[in-house]
Amino acid sequence: ALCDIGLIGLGTMGSALSLNIAEKGFDIAVWNRRTKVTHAFKAEAGELADKIIATETYEELIAALKSPRAIILMVPAGGPVDDQIAQLRPLLDPEDMIIDAGNANFHNTRTRAASGEPFIGIGVSGGEDGARHGPSIMGGGPKESWDSVAHILEAISAKYEGQPCATWMGPDGAGHFVKAVHNGIEYADMQMIAEVYGIMRDGMGMDAAAIGGVFEAWNKGPLQSYLIEISGEVAKAIDPKTGGAMLDAIVDAAGQKGTGRWTAIEAQHLAAPVPAIEAAVAARNLSSRRDARALGEELFGAAPKHLPHETLSIDTLEQALIAGKILCYAQGFVMLSAASEEFQWSLPLPAIAEVWREGCIIRSAMLNDMSEALTEDPERNLMFAPYFSDHLKKNHGALRQVVAQAALHGLAAPALLSGLSYFDTMRTARGTANMIQGQRDFFGRHSFVHIDGSEGQHGPWAD
Numbered sequence: 001a002l003c004d005i006g007l008i009g010l011g012t013m014g015s016a017l018s019l020n021i022a023e024k025g026f027d028i029a030v031w032n033r034r035t036k037v038t039h040a041f042k043a044e045a046g047e048l049a050d051k052i053i054a055t056e057t058y059e060e061l062i063a064a065l066k067s068p069r070a071i072i073l074m075v076p077a078g079g080p081v082d083d084q085i086a087q088l089r090p091l092l093d094p095e096d097m098i099i100d101a102g103n104a105n106f107h108n109t110r111t112r113a114a115s116g117e118p119f120i121g122i123g124v125s126g127g128e129d130g131a132r133h134g135p136s137i138m139g140g141g142p143k144e145s146w147d148s149v150a151h152i153l154e155a156i157s158a159k160y161e162g163q164p165c166a167t168w169m170g171p172d173g174a175g176h177f178v179k180a181v182h183n184g185i186e187y188a189d190m191q192m193i194a195e196v197y198g199i200m201r202d203g204m205g206m207d208a209a210a211i212g213g214v215f216e217a218w219n220k221g222p223l224q225s226y227l228i229e230i231s232g233e234v235a236k237a238i239d240p241k242t243g244g245a246m247l248d249a250i251v252d253a254a255g256q257k258g259t260g261r262w263t264a265i266e267a268q269h270l271a272a273p274v275p276a277i278e279a280a281v282a283a284r285n286l287s288s289r290r291d292a293r294a295l296g297e298e299l300f301g302a303a304p305k306h307l308p309h310e311t312l313s314i315d316t317l318e319q320a321l322i323a324g325k326i327l328c329y330a331q332g333f334v335m336l337s338a339a340s341e342e343f344q345w346s347l348p349l350p351a352i353a354e355v356w357r358e359g360c361i362i363r364s365a366m367l368n369d370m371s372e373a374l375t376e377d378p379e380r381n382l383m384f385a386p387y388f389s390d391h392l393k394k395n396h397g398a399l400r401q402v403v404a405q406a407a408l409h410g411l412a413a414p415a416l417l418s419g420l421s422y423f424d425t426m427r428t429a430r431g432t433a434n435m436i437q438g439q440r441d442f443f444g445r446h447s448f449v450h451i452d453g454s455e456g457q458h459g460p461w462a463d
């Protein structure tokens with residue numbers, strides 16, 4: 001029988017996604033640059049092998065598919081995607097569709113979509129395990145193209161109370177954009193957890209196992225989330241090499257493939273502030289400058305670090321993290337709203353929170369409350385929605401305590417600090433930009449708006 005769908009690229013994610021598709025009852029034809037990999041994949045597919053056709057050439061792949069065809073690309077973002085499209089397109093019929101499931105930069109997806117040939121870009125989150133057992137899928141492209149494969153994507157996606165976590169976000173690059181913002185939030189969430197870990201380790205002298213226990217406990221409360229859960233597991237794991245804590249044996253330099261950085265760059269283009277995400281991207285970049293940090297420690301001495309006994313409690317840290325997390329998600333959703341307007345996507349903000357409730361890396365209990373708040377009013381900053389403003393009223397004091405103590409004792413906590421600054425900025429009706437406007441008018445006659453409402457004003461320094 002002809003296959004329902006094709007897939008190119010049998011790396012970790014492509015293999016897992018293919019097995020998922022086969023397991024859900026679809027016939028799938030697969031192709032990989034190295035034919036050996038393709039055959040090994042089928043050979044190791046066990047009872048799912050019946051649903052998988054291993055192909056060696058593009059022609060074979062195309063011949064194995066039902067028409068109109070749909071082919072998923074799961075190859076590295078950038079050049080490899082363009083290469084695949086360039087080789088496939090001439091062999092396909094005009095109505096055949098290519099689906100880019102990698103972490104593409106949404107600008108590239110927009111360009112690729114502009115060719116007018118059926119093309120959708122889908123953001124797939126959840127790592128290998130998600131791809132194998134149910135990822136969260138954020139789609140972008142022509143609605144009718146999405147609709148033609150939606151039954152497959154929904155079947156393989158994670159489910160939240162039975163509802164598939166696979167949603168069409170809008171035209172062209174909308175899906176990949178939403179995935180990028182997901183990753184920006186992922187960076188900030190991870191960074192805030194790492195900062196709180198640092199305060200427990202260096203400020204409170206706790207060992208990794210004890211810290212793991214704290215995360216485990218937090219995972220039963222408002223912070224319940226995949227990232228808190230795995231942080232607990234990471235902290236508790238033992239290094240088979242040393243017998244000590246695994247975490248203590250990991251070099252403190254974070255890698256990144258770039259999607260979080262794109263979010264920060266795009267936020268700047270959109271003038272949609274996401275300071276917590278920017279702080280997280282910067283923190284990753286600083287983390288990899290190990291030599292410079294070692295030099296700094298030699299020159300300035302290590303910070304005093306240890307907090308006076310009982311300055312901060314574990315509960316205070318938890319409350320601070322709750323506040324920080326809300327502020328970082330609030331920033332992400334404001335950015336989504338700005339992009340929706342800029343690119344005329346009509347992004348379904350409540351549906352974005354919904355599609356993130358299961359399967360993806362940032363899945364958490366709070367996302368359900370976010371989807372409810374956004375359903376009530378998609379344009380309102382989440383920090384002003386009653387459920388979250390209540391949390392913030394209750395917890396911003398703790399965030400302030402944590403950031404203040406961290407600053408006093410030389411513990412860097414840039415994402416939490418930027419979350420707090422965002423909060424304080426957003427609760428200050430009369431800010432300080434009047435000084436900036438005064439300066440601009442002074443040196444460049446840029447003019448300002450007078451507090452009495454008159455525009456185009458100049459100060460007495462103008463002469």
Ligand code: 6PG
Pocket residue numbers: 103124125126127183186255256257258259260360361
């Ligand atoms: C996901 C993740 C994933 C991401 C990697 C690495 O949603 O499953 O966001 O797509 O690419 O986890 O990201 P970095 O290398 O940038 O940390």
